[in-house]
Amino acid sequence: MKGNVGRILRVNLSDRRISTEEIPGEMMGLFLGGRGFAAKILWDEVMEVDPLSEGNKVVFSTGPLTGLPLPSSGKMVIASKSPLTGGYGDGNIGTMAALHLRQAGYDVLIVEGRSDRPCYIAIHDKKVEILDARDYWGKTTIEAEHTLKEKHGRNIGCLIIGPGGENMVSFANVISQENRAGGRPGIGAVMGSKNLKAVVVRGTGNIPIFDEARLREMGKKGYQEIKEKQNYDFWIRQGTMQVFEWCNENSCLPAYNFREGSIPFSKQLDGYAMEQVKVDRKGCPLCNMQCGNIIVDCENGRAEMDYENVGMLGPNIGMADLGEVGALTRMADEYGLDAISLGSCLGFLMEASEKGVIDERIDWGDFEGCKGIIENTVKKEGLGEIIFEGVRKASERVGGDSRDWAMHIKGLPISAYNCHACPGMALSFGTSPIGAHHKDAWVISWEISTDRFSYGREKVEKVIELQRLRGGWFESLTTCRLPWVEVDFGLHWYPKYFEAVRGEGISEEEIFQLGDRIYALIRSYWIREMGVWDREMDYPPARWFEEPLSQGELKGYKLDRAQFDEMLSRYYEMRGWDENGIPKAETLEGLGLGDIAAVLGKNG
Amino acid sequence: MAEFKFLGYLADLYGKKRVKIPLDSARKLRDILGVEFPEDRSIVLINRRVGNFDNLIGNGDTVVIMPIISGGGS
DSSP states (O other): TTTTTTTEEEEEEETEEEEEEOOOOHHHHHOOSHHHHHHHHHHOOOOOOOOOSOOOOOEEETTTTSSSSSOOOOOEEEEEETTTTOOOOOOOHHHEHHHHHHTTTEEEEESSOOSSEEEEEEEETEEEEEOOOOOTTTOHHHHHHHHHHHHHOOOOOOEOOOOHHHTTTBOOEEEEETEEEEEETHHHHHHHTTEEEEEEEEOOOOOOOHHHHHHHHHHHHHHHHHTTTHHHHHHHHHHHGHHHHHHTTTSSOOOOTBBBSSSTTTTSSSHHHHHHEEEEEEOOOOOOOOOOEEOTTTOOOOOEEEEHHHHHHGGTTOOOOOHHHHHHHHHHHTTTOOOHHHHHHHHHHHHHHTTTSSSSSSOTTOHHHHHHHHHHHHOOHHHHHHTHHHHHHHHHHHHGGGGGGEEEEEEOOOOOOOTTTHHHHHOOOOOOOTBSSSOOOHHHHHHHHHHOOOOHHHHHHHHHHIIIIIIIIHHHOOOOSSHHHHOOOOOHHHHHHHHHHHSSSHHHHHHHHHHHHHHHHHHHHHHHHHHHHOOOOOOOHHHHHOOOSSTTTTOOOOHHHHHHHHHHHHHHHHHHHTSSBBHHHHHHHHHOHHHHHHHHHHHH | OEEEEOOOOHHHHHHHHEEEOSSSOOOEEHHHOOOOGGGGGEEEETTTEEEEEEEEEEEEEEHHHEEOOOOOOO
16 A cells, blocks of 8 residues: 555564564554554553553554655654553654654554663664664763764654653653654653663655655645745744733633633743744754744753743743743753643642642742752652652642642643633543643634633534544644644645545545544553543543632633533543443444454453 | 734734724724734634624724634644
């Protein structure tokens, strides 16, 4: 089948065995690539193991559009059983490694086992080696990438962990090209548990395409269409940082550990403030709307400013200086820590300190204090030890009423959107397949443009539609959704690209079914791995239901628990899941997942 | 006076982030601003309620016009 190379590379770090295998045609048909492949592989191969044990695996997975001359296609999915949540974890990352892996002749790399010493995997087409990484161990992600490029040349793709991953901080991620990050559910920690510092890839072959001439022509038109979009220039100026002002205006900024949705000092941190100090722009391969804005931070480092990072390491911890926020963001990238989770953990500690739940003192906006905690997190010392396993475990440890304001769902800290007055987004966070992340269904614009405070059926339908497209289609293709969602690049292009690549078309119904299948599979994975399951797993923290916003234009607003529950039931019903959010046997069978129905039935 | 606020690239399109305009009588939003906005990519809030470019605006109203965006990165 064109469009997929059709091959998996498997590297076992325990017995150092390296092998390849063909991807079955049925798997390509049912799961497409990227996230679909990753979920299927984890379901088949990683069950009932400790996420940091030898039995877990890291799946680096591309899709049929990855690495082709199409807008923003330089993406890869990285997935494992998550040490942060205990369930399915993945993230997408923009990286040259995605292109190179496919050009080397593989759609997927599976890393399994555990090396007895620090190592890295070097792939150069068919030559695959497990090499000694003792010289790189302990280095930051940026130092390690520079050193690896000195050895292997600049024309490579690197996927690297920092000291955070090496020491298995539960929210350690994977970094590429210095600031591209992915795998926030602790995929970096899984690499660290395997003593795997990095994957270095160089590929020189061609990716099979059914109609290359047509694809190139359509790709060129796509790039041109993006550049002609009315908001393209503004996007180039601010990228995702434009979201900051927008969220503050709409009371959905994360402020003071998600207590508030707006701040009076927004202008010090928003996209316009960033433009004043911006020195460079960078981004992922094959992208002509690169969103990485580089500033020089307060310590003269180069920091990449993205809305999520700035939201969580800015207002969420009471920081009002963009240069200081930049320095914290840079530290997170260097150590290979997920900045969203880090901001949530720091906010949690600040609130715990304020309330006297912990004895140690850390105040809102304490820059030097935050730096110290980040250093100590990697060393598992002091306050860093409390947050080492993420905010859920920190809450279990400090006790009190902290469960109500430990801002996570299923163990994954909520990304940078306050939902006191966004019921649809709260549902999106609640039902996201990795825990509370926004990538699958960012629905806030839609809900504000319709009936913001509604818990109605149409809102549930919208969340599912976005999950099908963003979480199913884009994550499996695997290509970046931002051209479509941010500058209104035509969604109609993607089935055309797919057809030119594969030589066969795909209908809207098939795209939706793909999304539903992947969602049912991932949900089943969670249920199997957790052993017990009920609808409370999909609830946002009590803060959004119990403590109304105390300032801003939406002062007094909070979520209504009974109405949220009704909305959740409606969601389950539309998905064909039961009242506890467990896919029904007939739903799984209808999606071609009858074997999974049998396993869930046995467990149930 | 009616107060108008523009977010994101729509502020560039209008040329200002904020403006106050005195209105003798209520007029349609699109007639007041004199700039063609991408209506299918814009959200209009009038006194914090969802509106559109055909709504009548009078003195004392507060209007926010913002782009449809889609959240942060990966």
